[in-house]
Amino acid sequence: MKILLFGVAKDIVGNQVLEEPSFKAKNVAELKQELIKKYPEFAKLSSLAIAVDEEYASDEKLISAENEIAIIPPVSGG
């Protein structure tokens, strides 16, 4: 699984993209759990959203290697 990283998420992971063959998540909720287990710093953010194919995804949203997946830390535009 390949995950795009932005903002503080890049600093937490130490890279612009996270490639994690060990992740087995079938949906967004499971992905968040795996992320926080591997990088506990994500639990400290005021929010942690996942985008699937360039849309905010609910916890139930199913994911696979075909999707474009991105971690969306708290946004701070404007």
Added chain:
Amino acid sequence: MKILLFGVAKDIVGNQVLEEPSFKAKNVAELKQELIKKYPEFAKLSSLAIAVDEEYASDEKLISAENEIAIIPPVSGG
């Protein structure tokens, strides 16, 4: 007494300035009465304000030939 006219007040009087030696008004309320008596159209406006020395004046405000007096029909700027 010389009175500055703007907007629809110019059309009502048919001039840019009203020079009316017969007006005896000592204050704004009396001036409004004399104006409406001579030009009944003023009574049909949704409001009729008088400015004395470039400030909105209350009915009690005393006036004399030394003041700059203007009729302020309903404003419609913007």
Added chain:
Amino acid sequence: MEKKIEIIENIDPSLIHKDLSHPASGGICVFIGAVRDTTQNQKVNSLFFEAYEAMALKEMEKIAEAASKQWNLNRLIMQHAVGDKKVEEPVVLVGASSAHRDDCFEACRFLIDTLKEKVPIWKKEFFDGKDEVWVTPHP
């Protein structure tokens, strides 16, 4: 607070950022009033604006003063045009800049609302094939 208050022939909206930018301002809010092609279902060709200029500037100064007391503003602008104005031409421009956006939004709305209510400026409307009329709003 720095302010720019003017009755002018032509408003130049391209100067907005230059006129309101300030190192302590994170937000700039601007309102531009322009000539609309229709009023009460009649096609408008142009407008003509007349000001009692000396008094209008005094009233605009009072409005700016009131805004600067009510909100935390760094810069403020109020401009009104006079003369003939065609459809789409700007006739009024008001705005303010402030550290946070609440202040500039609220001040900007106050500036245009109060200008329309108090400042001695009058608008004449020119229509297709009809007599022009002074606009005399009924509240």
Added chain:
Amino acid sequence: MEKKIEIIENIDPSLIHKDLSHPASGGICVFIGAVRDTTQNQKVNSLFFEAYEAMALKEMEKIAEAASKQWNLNRLIMQHAVGDKKVEEPVVLVGASSAHRDDCFEACRFLIDTLKEKVPIWKKEFFDGKDEVWVTPHP
């Protein structure tokens, strides 16, 4: 409704009137967000903005769509800058034009509030003699 939605290197605020003017619009309301020299009592040297561009544009389109349903708008603009921005430089510009001013004021406020809440763009702050930090707002 015509709309202009962009993620760009540099915002040019001098185009506001050209981008929002419309014959049926009597009012144009614009908000410009700029770099402020201070945040939480610390002197800011510059900001850096990063966008998840494809998704940011989709979210901005959704916000524009929502605004066009809620208010009567003729034109709308949403622009966000990316890259390094110095104090006073514009980083975001939103606005709308409408027949009457209520619509453009309310829409403009909605556009900036919703953009700040939803659009995937991140800001890094650079200070004097301190490490830079990604801004992670706590609601």
